[in-house]
Amino acid sequence: xxxxxxxxxxxxxxxxxxxxxxxxxxxxxxxxxxxxxxxxxxxxxxxxxxxxxxxxxxxxxxxxxxxxxxxxxxxxxxxxxxxxxxxxxxxxxxxxxxxxxxxxxxxxxxxxxxxxxxxxxxxxxxxxxxxxxxxxxxxxxxxxxxxxxxxxxxxxxxxxxxxxxxxxxxxxxxxxxxxxxxxxxxxxxxxxxxxxxxxxxxxxxxxxxxxxxxxxxxxxxxxxxxxxxxxxxxxxxxxxxxxxxxxxxxxxxxxxxxxxxxxxxxxxxxxxxxxxxxxxxxxxxxxxxxxxxxxxxxxxxxxxxxx
Ligand code: CA
Numbered sequence: 001x002x003x004x005x006x007x008x009x010x011x012x013x014x015x016x017x018x019x020x021x022x023x024x025x026x027x028x029x030x031x032x033x034x035x036x037x038x039x040x041x042x043x044x045x046x047x048x049x050x051x052x053x054x055x056x057x058x059x060x061x062x063x064x065x066x067x068x069x070x071x072x073x074x075x076x077x078x079x080x081x082x083x084x085x086x087x088x089x090x091x092x093x094x095x096x097x098x099x100x101x102x103x104x105x106x107x108x109x110x111x112x113x114x115x116x117x118x119x120x121x122x123x124x125x126x127x128x129x130x131x132x133x134x135x136x137x138x139x140x141x142x143x144x145x146x147x148x149x150x151x152x153x154x155x156x157x158x159x160x161x162x163x164x165x166x167x168x169x170x171x172x173x174x175x176x177x178x179x180x181x182x183x184x185x186x187x188x189x190x191x192x193x194x195x196x197x198x199x200x201x202x203x204x205x206x207x208x209x210x211x212x213x214x215x216x217x218x219x220x221x222x223x224x225x226x227x228x229x230x231x232x233x234x235x236x237x238x239x240x241x242x243x244x245x246x247x248x249x250x251x252x253x254x255x256x257x258x259x260x261x262x263x264x265x266x267x268x269x270x271x272x273x274x275x276x277x278x279x280x281x282x283x284x285x286x287x288x289x290x291x292x293x294x295x296x297x298x299x300x301x302x303x304x305x306x307x
Contacts, residue, residue, distance in 0.1 A: 094117070165179070
């Protein structure tokens, strides 16, 4: 997969290229907006676009890319402001990630965005068992984000079903079946939220992203609404672990194909701590690691001074 990295900072670009290269990506790099637009001729599969560029604003680059191409764009921004991110999504970015970010999250987002941009591979042949969908397609949400990378022509999404933890989510008929076979009655927004998470089971969606996709732009007031909807979804689905909280980031649907819950469920409202948060994989640098190590060292030094 070819990745165009648009980044003016040589150190950041080198580090990114090294890690992404190890993950099998073919890297093309542009230092400026002008060069990035030139390099669109190389037909990258995805553009990783830094917003702060020396010659032009990344927003303008995104806008120009959208005029000529449906190539997925992930904006990389140090601007934590919500308005900037929403602006980027409306301009046609498919996703955004805020610096400093965790590289594992970036890689997961790259895969999720590319998967959604591909034509749906899940038109099952007659007689086939219903496949365990991985959220490919995702037209409804992608179009809300500017419609940039929707699947070409993509009407082949009939019968899309996501299955996880014994739960069956029929995205087209908007029906949800619990592990015990009962139909779960959800409100429109509850289903929209579940469907948004089901675009990419196992991938974390930021709170702001969910709010903007499900409730539109009234973001500040919707934060509490999101929590209320997550709680009622968990209660109605009868499985608190199907929608998982990732602390400080957002939520995700249990990975597709995850086994049904055991008879003894965790206490309702119990927060799920993902395994990768507990044990970062060796050799996978996490952006937070250096900070955490620094804080630990500082705290240790403080203790030593006191004693
Ligand atoms: Ca920059």
